[in-house]
Amino acid sequence: MNGNAFKLQQVLVYRNEMQKLCKQEFASAKQGFETAHDELLREVERVRELTQEFCNRQQHLDCIDEMRMYSDFFARKREEIKDQKERVYHLDLVLSDRREELLEATKDKKVLESLKQKKAMEFRKEMIQKERNFLDEISVQKKVESK
Numbered sequence: 001m002n003g004n005a006f007k008l009q010q011v012l013v014y015r016n017e018m019q020k021l022c023k024q025e026f027a028s029a030k031q032g033f034e035t036a037h038d039e040l041l042r043e044v045e046r047v048r049e050l051t052q053e054f055c056n057r058q059q060h061l062d063c064i065d066e067m068r069m070y071s072d073f074f075a076r077k078r079e080e081i082k083d084q085k086e087r088v089y090h091l092d093l094v095l096s097d098r099r100e101e102l103l104e105a106t107k108d109k110k111v112l113e114s115l116k117q118k119k120a121m122e123f124r125k126e127m128i129q130k131e132r133n134f135l136d137e138i139s140v141q142k143k144v145e146s147k
Contacts, residue, residue: 006119012112019105026098033091040084047077 006012054070061067 006116008112008115012109012116015105015109015112019102019109022098022102022105026095026102029091029095029098033088033095036084036088036091040081040088043077043081043084047074047081050074050077 051074054074058067061070
């Protein structure tokens with residue numbers, strides 16, 4: 001076995017895979033949140049436009065049934081918007097959880113990478129010291145032989 005082999009390499013590979021998985025989950029959660037948020041904004045804008053249209057047409061409505069239909073429609077839209085807001089809120093919580101998991105996975109990986117770099121540096125220093133000792137030994141032996 002090579003003296004430079006990182007003993008926790010398997011753990012580092014596992015943490016890299018976990019970080020990739022967390023990135024994918026975060027991206028998926030972010031996309032879901034953004035889609036739901038955009039949908040909410042579209043619905044709110046649509047209701048705003050329809051409210052304006054209703055205000056403009058209100059004086060031209062002939063019967064109470066048409067007013068009731070508008071009223072029912074707006075009540076249903078308010079409920080849909082409320083549900084969508086709850087969905088966006090829930091997806092925001094999921095997104096926050098995924099962000100925390102990704103940060104934790106990144107930290108775990110960075111710790112191991114740092115440890116790996118430290119071990120590699122220690123190994124290089126040890127090899128340099130061994131080389132110096134070897135060269136010193138050779139020079140001492142040459143001096144002894146030359147006398």
